[in-house]
Amino acid sequence: QSVLTQPPSVSAAPGQRVTISCSGSISNIGSNYVSWYQQFPGTAPKLLIYDSDKRPSGIPDRFSGSKSGTSATLGITGLQTGDEADYYCGTWDRSLSASFGGGTKLTVL
Amino acid sequence: EVQLVESGGGVVRPGGSLRLSCATSGFTFDDYGMNWVRQAPGKGLEWVSGINWNGGSIGYADSVKGRFTISRDNAKNSLYLQMNSLRAEDTAFYHCARAQSGGSYSRAIDFWGQGALVTVSS
Numbered sequence: 221q222s223v224l225t226q227p228p229s230v231s232a233a234p235g236q237r238v239t240i241s242c243s244g245s246i247s248n249i250g251s252n253y254v255s256w257y258q259q260f261p262g263t264a265p266k267l268l269i270y271d272s273d274k275r276p277s278g279i280p281d282r283f284s285g286s287k288s289g290t291s292a293t294l295g296i297t298g299l300q301t302g303d304e305a306d307y308y309c310g311t312w313d314r315s316l317s318a319s320f321g322g323g324t325k326l327t328v329l
Numbered sequence: 330e331v332q333l334v335e336s337g338g339g340v341v342r343p344g345g346s347l348r349l350s351c352a353t354s355g356f357t358f359d360d361y362g363m364n365w366v367r368q369a370p371g372k373g374l375e376w377v378s379g380i381n382w383n384g385g386s387i388g389y390a391d392s393v394k395g396r397f398t399i400s401r402d403n404a405k406n407s408l409y410l411q412m413n414s415l416r417a418e419d420t421a422f423y424h425c426a427r428a429q430s431g432g433s434y435s436r437a438i439d440f441w442g443q444g445a446l447v448t449v450s451s
Contacts, residue, residue: 222373255437257374264424264444265374270437308374312435316388318364318376 242309338445351425362434379434
């Protein structure tokens, strides 16, 4: 049972927009930044969003992040088949322990 | 190019010990906090432990506290994880992971190693 709650799966058609939610509590998301990671099968995760809404260099602006209260959202616009992957949210709590969501499998129909 | 390469994984019996190493290159190692994050096959990510740039601040997940010890050698640009009293539920890929700049480990992870597989089985 993950500390952060994500939907197990989401799907949308190519070119569409999809959002992935991440729900936590006042002690984790409510008091710290959120990061988002993309993972393809058999590979290491890749940082997509940090500090809740910032993109590392090289990440296209089709990917966006937001946070409100104890929840965060990853948005992906202009979906491509190459976006099919698992997506994880992560954050830190006040005791400096990290928590991740259970992961969301994105299917591009 | 940032590189994180784990080694030391393998098969171990319950109650046994293993030491993972992570050799790093392509960045100034002692400028960064580091973490270990594990992923059981087919499962999600689980943070294991973190250490700040000089080893002065260390954290552990409750699931490994008292059994695992994280350490680093800045002269060798290397991170370690000593794992004792291993259990079946510790079976996973263990990723060496760099925290974003600032020296603390409690930041977003901006680079990950491919992982070393640890299998705990009798």
